[in-house]
Amino acid sequence: MLDYALVGRVLVALSRRSVSTQFRRAQLVMPTFVLPLMLMAVITSGTGAARDLPGYPTVDSYLSFIIAGSIIQGALLAGLTTGIALASDIESGFFDRLLAAPVPRSTLVLGRLSGTVVLGVIQSAFFLAVAFVFGASYPGGPLAILATICLAALTAAGIGGLAAAIALRTGSLSLMQSIFPFVFVLLFTAPAFFPRELLTDTLRDVAVYNPLTYVVEGARGLLGGNRELGDPWLGLAAAVGLLIATTVLATAALQERLRRT
Amino acid sequence: MIAAWPLTLALWRRSLNEVTRVRGALLPATIAPLVFLLGMSGQFGSLTDLEGFPTDSYLSWIVPLSCLQGAGFAGAATGVNLARDIEQGWFDRMLVSPVPRGVLILGPILGAVSRAMVPVTVVLIVGLAIGAELTGGVLGVVSLYVASAGFCAVAALFGVFVAVTLRTQQAGPLMQQGVFLGVFLSTAYTPEVLLRGWLADVAHLNPATQILEFGRQATVEGIEPSFASTWPGLAALAGLGLALGSLAMFGLHRMNR
Numbered sequence: 001m002l003d004y005a006l007v008g009r010v011l012v013a014l015s016r017r018s019v020s021t022q023f024r025r026a027q028l029v030m031p032t033f034v035l036p037l038m039l040m041a042v043i044t045s046g047t048g049a050a051r052d053l054p055g056y057p058t059v060d061s062y063l064s065f066i067i068a069g070s071i072i073q074g075a076l077l078a079g080l081t082t083g084i085a086l087a088s089d090i091e092s093g094f095f096d097r098l099l100a101a102p103v104p105r106s107t108l109v110l111g112r113l114s115g116t117v118v119l120g121v122i123q124s125a126f127f128l129a130v131a132f133v134f135g136a137s138y139p140g141g142p143l144a145i146l147a148t149i150c151l152a153a154l155t156a157a158g159i160g161g162l163a164a165a166i167a168l169r170t171g172s173l174s175l176m177q178s179i180f181p182f183v184f185v186l187l188f189t190a191p192a193f194f195p196r197e198l199l200t201d202t203l204r205d206v207a208v209y210n211p212l213t214y215v216v217e218g219a220r221g222l223l224g225g226n227r228e229l230g231d232p233w234l235g236l237a238a239a240v241g242l243l244i245a246t247t248v249l250a251t252a253a254l255q256e257r258l259r260r261t
Numbered sequence: 262m263i264a265a266w267p268l269t270l271a272l273w274r275r276s277l278n279e280v281t282r283v284r285g286a287l288l289p290a291t292i293a294p295l296v297f298l299l300g301m302s303g304q305f306g307s308l309t310d311l312e313g314f315p316t317d318s319y320l321s322w323i324v325p326l327s328c329l330q331g332a333g334f335a336g337a338a339t340g341v342n343l344a345r346d347i348e349q350g351w352f353d354r355m356l357v358s359p360v361p362r363g364v365l366i367l368g369p370i371l372g373a374v375s376r377a378m379v380p381v382t383v384v385l386i387v388g389l390a391i392g393a394e395l396t397g398g399v400l401g402v403v404s405l406y407v408a409s410a411g412f413c414a415v416a417a418l419f420g421v422f423v424a425v426t427l428r429t430q431q432a433g434p435l436m437q438q439g440v441f442l443g444v445f446l447s448t449a450y451t452p453e454v455l456l457r458g459w460l461a462d463v464a465h466l467n468p469a470t471q472i473l474e475f476g477r478q479a480t481v482e483g484i485e486p487s488f489a490s491t492w493p494g495l496a497a498l499a500g501l502g503l504a505l506g507s508l509a510m511f512g513l514h515r516m517n518r
Contacts, residue, residue: 042460045456052311184293193305
């Protein structure tokens with residue numbers, strides 16, 4: 001008989017550990033909190049003249065348009081650090097000790113992913129607040145801000161599931177650290193910082209198949225209070241679809257690891 | 262006193278061993294600038310339609326940036342490797358050897374510059390293959406390689422300074438973010454006339470802007486190979502090298518005490 005109270009306690013404990021580890025290690029905090037903000041600042045000033053391009057959507061401020069991309073970038077990096085931390089646990093032997101605990105094995109993956117959800121919430125709220133201080137406006141209102149934070153958290157967990165699957169399959173910390181550039185492939189093949197209509201032809205064709213396209217446009221539509229910038233429901237469907245698919249992958253990777261060990 | 266050159270060459274070779282003995286060691290350092298090259302040119306390609314943009318090929322604008330980025334990351338890796346040597350006690354053994362302190366960092370820096378040539382060459386070849394223009398000819402290519410090698414050495418000196426100051430591999434992200442900031446707080450995305458707000462002022466003062474201009478002689482139509490485009494880049498490299506080299510040496514001497 002499954003003890004739901006025990007499972008709940010394990011989930012909370014693993015989630016809390018996951019978040020506290022994140023804030024204790026400089027090499028995890030820098031990419032998840034500092035890098036996206038730096039890129040946001042540089043892109044906003046560096047490409048701000050793009051608003052003069054024909055076809056660029058009318059927005060209150062350029063930063064308000066860019067912020068959705070930065071939030072999704074943060075979610076990607078938060079997801080990746082989930083895999084890095086898991087690989088570190090596997091290499092150090094901590095994960096093997098967890099396997100000996102009398103709880104369903106999937107709880108170990110879900111605990112890690114729930115930590116990623118919490119991280120995604122903290123991170124996206126922080127980015128929205130910083131952007132607001134520097135002049136971004138959110139005509140969509142408070143509910144839209146909350147919905148955007150949810151979208152970001154779901155996306156972070158979705159990417160976290162993918163990273164956890166790779167970590168469980170390989171158990172290699174150095175490999176997880178090496179896939180850092182590939183995260184940017186997902187980011188740059190979505191209209192993260194530029195409207196889809198103004199991307200190059202090839203990228204526009206590729207963007208259609210990237211679920212992050214719909215997430216970033218959905219967040220943009222929410223924050224801007226303008227459905228023409230993106231459909232929030234499509235964004236939600238993409239984020240949930242990504243989460244389900246990658247959680248299945250991570251769970252399968254865990255089963256495979258258990259068979260091997 | 263041990264002769265400096267044999268030791269420099271030995272440390273250079275040791276630094277290169279990390280590439281030849283670890284399979285795929287150069288892959289992330291090469292893939293990252295390539296991803297940025299392809300991603301940024303795809304995202305921001307329409308910026309060339311803006312008045313004041315010196316070329317109609319955004320790829321040509323971005324290729325030198327990605328080359329510098331790849332070289333910079335290769336340089337920063339010197340600091341990460343040195344921090345690892347310090348943590349493992351290997352560098353302490355080097356410090357007791359009767360050689361000038363500078364020799365201990367010269368070998369790894371030469372190793373970084375050699376390693377950096379791989380991402381620089383790959384980015385240049387891929388960039389040209391997918392549409393960047395080689396407007397500066399041989400002189401332009403030489404400029405791009407000199408700018409990349411110089412930037413790699415400067416980044417390596419910065420990495421060494423951070424490593425001997427903090428003495429932990431945990432400082433690795435700081436070294437990489439330093440390079441990242443150095444490159445992107447410049448005319449990375451657009452020329453100076455199109456920058457907005459604070460970045461326009463920062464880019465004007467940032468020596469990386471001059472180094473980028475030096476490298477852009479290879480591929481950007483509006484920046485022809487000339488002494489006028491070259492000397493500010495060389496001066497920026499010399500200034501940064503002197504400043505960061507002094508800091509690195511100061512850190513080394515302090516560590517020795």
